[in-house]
Amino acid sequence: MSIVNVGTVAFDAIETPFGKTDKIVGGAATYISLAASFFHSPVKLVSVIGDDFDMEMLDKMKKIGIELEGLQIKKGEKSFFWSGKYHYDLNTRDTLVTELNVLEHFKPVLPESYKDCEYLMLGNLAPAVQMSVLDQLPKRPKLVVLDTMNFWMDIAMDDLKKVIARCDVLSINDEEARQLTGMYSLVSAANKILQMGPRYLIIKKGEHGALLFGENEMFYAPAMPLEQVVDPTGAGDTFAGGLLGYIASKDDISFENMKRAVIAGSALASFTVEKFGTQRLLEISPEMILGRMQKFQKLVQADL
Amino acid sequence: MSIVNVGTVAFDAIETPFGKTDKIVGGAATYISLAASFFHSPVKLVSVIGDDFDMEMLDKMKKIGIELEGLQIKKGEKSFFWSGKYHYDLNTRDTLVTELNVLEHFKPVLPESYKDCEYLMLGNLAPAVQMSVLDQLPKRPKLVVLDTMNFWMDIAMDDLKKVIARCDVLSINDEEARQLTGMYSLVSAANKILQMGPRYLIIKKGEHGALLFGENEMFYAPAMPLEQVVDPTGAGDTFAGGLLGYIASKDDISFENMKRAVIAGSALASFTVEKFGTQRLLEISPEMILGRMQKFQKLVQADL
Numbered sequence: 001m002s003i004v005n006v007g008t009v010a011f012d013a014i015e016t017p018f019g020k021t022d023k024i025v026g027g028a029a030t031y032i033s034l035a036a037s038f039f040h041s042p043v044k045l046v047s048v049i050g051d052d053f054d055m056e057m058l059d060k061m062k063k064i065g066i067e068l069e070g071l072q073i074k075k076g077e078k079s080f081f082w083s084g085k086y087h088y089d090l091n092t093r094d095t096l097v098t099e100l101n102v103l104e105h106f107k108p109v110l111p112e113s114y115k116d117c118e119y120l121m122l123g124n125l126a127p128a129v130q131m132s133v134l135d136q137l138p139k140r141p142k143l144v145v146l147d148t149m150n151f152w153m154d155i156a157m158d159d160l161k162k163v164i165a166r167c168d169v170l171s172i173n174d175e176e177a178r179q180l181t182g183m184y185s186l187v188s189a190a191n192k193i194l195q196m197g198p199r200y201l202i203i204k205k206g207e208h209g210a211l212l213f214g215e216n217e218m219f220y221a222p223a224m225p226l227e228q229v230v231d232p233t234g235a236g237d238t239f240a241g242g243l244l245g246y247i248a249s250k251d252d253i254s255f256e257n258m259k260r261a262v263i264a265g266s267a268l269a270s271f272t273v274e275k276f277g278t279q280r281l282l283e284i285s286p287e288m289i290l291g292r293m294q295k296f297q298k299l300v301q302a303d304l
Numbered sequence: 305m306s307i308v309n310v311g312t313v314a315f316d317a318i319e320t321p322f323g324k325t326d327k328i329v330g331g332a333a334t335y336i337s338l339a340a341s342f343f344h345s346p347v348k349l350v351s352v353i354g355d356d357f358d359m360e361m362l363d364k365m366k367k368i369g370i371e372l373e374g375l376q377i378k379k380g381e382k383s384f385f386w387s388g389k390y391h392y393d394l395n396t397r398d399t400l401v402t403e404l405n406v407l408e409h410f411k412p413v414l415p416e417s418y419k420d421c422e423y424l425m426l427g428n429l430a431p432a433v434q435m436s437v438l439d440q441l442p443k444r445p446k447l448v449v450l451d452t453m454n455f456w457m458d459i460a461m462d463d464l465k466k467v468i469a470r471c472d473v474l475s476i477n478d479e480e481a482r483q484l485t486g487m488y489s490l491v492s493a494a495n496k497i498l499q500m501g502p503r504y505l506i507i508k509k510g511e512h513g514a515l516l517f518g519e520n521e522m523f524y525a526p527a528m529p530l531e532q533v534v535d536p537t538g539a540g541d542t543f544a545g546g547l548l549g550y551i552a553s554k555d556d557i558s559f560e561n562m563k564r565a566v567i568a569g570s571a572l573a574s575f576t577v578e579k580f581g582t583q584r585l586l587e588i589s590p591e592m593i594l595g596r597m598q599k600f601q602k603l604v605q606a607d608l
Contacts, residue, residue: 185531186529187531208512209512209526219606225490225522228492297606299524300525300604302564302566302567
């Protein structure tokens with residue numbers, strides 16, 4: 001059983017009402033790999049960095065079972081860098097700097113050892129790049145999870161629809177679901193998206209939780225209300241990684257197990273936001289995650 | 305066991321992306337009375353209208369067990385009138401017209417037959433008016449539910465804090481909880497509000513559901529994602545009425561029963577928004593409500 005995770009590994013500089021960081025390790029695929037690794041290893045990473053990257057972080061990743069054969073390190077080039085500042089409510093942010101650097105010409109290449117992939121995470125990249133990954137696989141994975149964003153809907157909708165048709169789980173936020181379908185009701189949007197190909201749709205609603213839709217099925221996992229959120233960066237990616245890791249660990253893609261996976265992802269994401277960057281993900285234990293999952297279950301538990 | 309419900313009975317004219325109405329019956333206390341009546345009667349109404357009001361509606365209310373002895377009918381005067389237009393997303397609206405009319409000098413008077421009140425709903429009125437109701441009761445009710453809004457925080461915060469100190473359940477929305485406490489985190493805001501007097505706090509989050517806080521306890525009831533929302537007017541009031549009616553019907557103010565009451569309120573509110581005004585509340589049956597409550601429970605149900 002193997003998870004392959006294709007996406008960005010990067011440097012971030014983040015400012016929130018609670019502080020600011022220098023360049024720290026970020027990138028969607030970083031959060032996804034770390035989160036998935038709590039439930040299943042190996043997670044096989046496909047990404048690209050420059051030789052300016054934090055090599056200690058790579059050692060940490062290897063130690064917890066993340067395989068890096070598919071991680072391209074470009075000599076003399078710089079890693080993808082993003083800098084952003086969150087507003088007071090932490091729900092909105094301004095991007096201050098985006099330097100694509102090595103990401104600009106990134107062509108993911110799957111090593112031979114990755115081609116047994118059963119669970120594939122296609123992180124938020126150009127739809128044509130996501131498609132090229134699917135085309136390198138000799139056999140269709142058991143489950144393909146696709147992340148994307150409004151940017152690709154604006155400039156590459158046709159390509160995006162082709163990739164969506166080939167994925168099993170589409171993971172987007174509420175605004176993106178509305179933009180993709182032109183429908184305001186999330187139920188109507190979900191029905192339309194499920195007709196485009198995916199078996200499941202996950203709509204991420206940030207501090208309001210996540211919705212899971214299957215054919216005639218619906219599940220709502222609220223986010224855990226927290227005393228303090230320090231940095232929301234990577235919460236959605238942590239969610240996706242936790243979700244996929246959990247599914248792979250059970251090797252079960254039923255709706256019932258998807259619900260548990262949504263809770264697993266939500267629990268992990270609720271840790272990520274407690275500190276800056278990946279810091280919290282590097283501290284927590286499997287016991288703490290299980291405890292948090294049980295708290296999520298209790299949060300909504302009522303006997304009628 | 306009796307419920308006393310003090311608040312506004314009014315005319316509304318509503319425009320949403322799905323249509324518009326002429327003057328129809330509205331007012332928070334109308335929704336609250338209708339909703340509470342599904343679970344418990346009598347509901348004893350305290351409000352004021354002009355003699356222009358829809359007298360057929362009063363007959364309907366009497367028939368379902370709403371007592372109107374405390375409803376003042378001012379001859380030659382006009383009922384409170386509100387007109388509003390909702391934006392595309394239905395989460396925001398513009399007020400087009402507010403004519404206070406009879407409401408301007410409203411002094412609630414509790415008839416003798418209301419003074420056995422055990423469950424009291426203090427609807428959104430000036431805090432001094434809410435206080436005057438509490439002062440008319442010879443004995444403290446078992447439970448006082450208080451609704452208010454940002455307007456009173458702006459102009460009458462001191463009075464408001466005095467009423468809050470005398471209520472058991474404060475029901476406000478997320479922005480109001482933040483304004484009342486100056487805290488962004490809803491958990492922190494809740495802790496602070498519970499120190500101001502109430503035993504429970506309910507934070508209404510509209511389409512994202514409702515949060516219930518007690519001492520060291522928290523419960524999250526998501527709203528039901530719906531295919532079509534036609535008119536959100538009265539959803540929050542329906543929620544509050546369903547909540548109070550449910551609590552009174554069980555005569556149980558434990559946290560466990562409060563959770564069920566939150567689901568009951570959410571279920572009723574999910575009906576209200578399906579049609580304009582009070583129309584849907586006048587159509588549905590107790591069986592439909594129970595069915596919807598079970599749907600709410602299933603929406604979040606997952607076995608870890």
